[in-house]
Amino acid sequence: MWDFVKLLLGATGAGYTAKHGPYPARTTKIRQTYTIQPTTLPAQLESNFEMSDIGIASQEDMKKARLPLGYRDSCANFLITLNKCRHKGNFMPWKCGDERHAYEHCQYKDYTKRMKQMQQQVQAAKDEAS
Template sequence: MGAHLVRRYMGEPEPDPRTIPASPVGEQFQEREMVATQEEMNLAKLPLAHRDYCAHLLIKLMKCKRDMGLNIFGCMDERHEYDYCQHLDYVQRMKQYERERRLLVRKAYKEQMNAE
């Protein structure tokens, strides 16, 4: 825990999820499907930045906030579910990034050894 903080300050910066390299080995993992459909996201008027794996939970959270009005503690369960989903998604992306980075480092090392 905390390795991403050390890397951010001492080594390479934290990766942008949109620029994660994809190797042929990484293609064997299936992409997780979004639970919310495009139609549901359009009806909820979700911005493009929030249309990710946790969009279905964000739709529930937005609906709860709309229904509860000024009761700020009324949607704590939905908020917790959404935040936990975002955390799990982040962890999964970082694991994928680390795996891809290690594969690229190993590939470069093998090419260097073959060249010598």
């Protein structure tokens, strides 16, 4: 039977083999490419980033954006922007990278600021005790 198929399709067999039956001789890997529109990073993400430079979102803005109470901190304005981008982009992971980076950077700076304050308080308590 396979000799008949080879005779009809030519000597190469055009992807048909006697062992496995009909299948494409070469499998082409399809790689879908996505173009990501560049977004501008907020001006606060410079090397001299300070938490005081950030415009903190108001309570009305946070309520309107329906942020949970645990996320209503000094980085809430970045989270509001990130959530808007996520909704606009259907929560695709490759979109909103700049906004996510801005939010995570703000969270990191806020964390380091709190840790420095805590170390200063501990040091002041040690100085008072001695």
